[in-house]
Amino acid sequence: MLRVVVESASGLPKKKLGNPDPITSVVFKGETKKTRSISSEVNPVWKETLEFDLKGSPLDSSSFVDVIVKDFETLGKDKWC
Secondary structure, eight states, rough: EEEEEEOOOOOOOBBBBBBOOOEEEEEEEEEEEEEOOOOOOEEEEEEEEEEOTTTTOOOTTTOOEEEEEEEEESOOOOEEE
């Protein structure tokens, strides 16, 4: 099991009309997990743990994790900050 702790972000850019509603996506070996969105915050604190099943495979030096912070639009679409 790989556990990724998404703690916080700071200094996210503001939108033209207000603050972003940030959400974080973590991608590992093609599988994506997401945090909850936090409404109208440029310094969000998630403190969430996301788990990925390694399916018995060990981690190696070629393994990597992508962490992407986006603005979650109220219509349910993701948009880059």
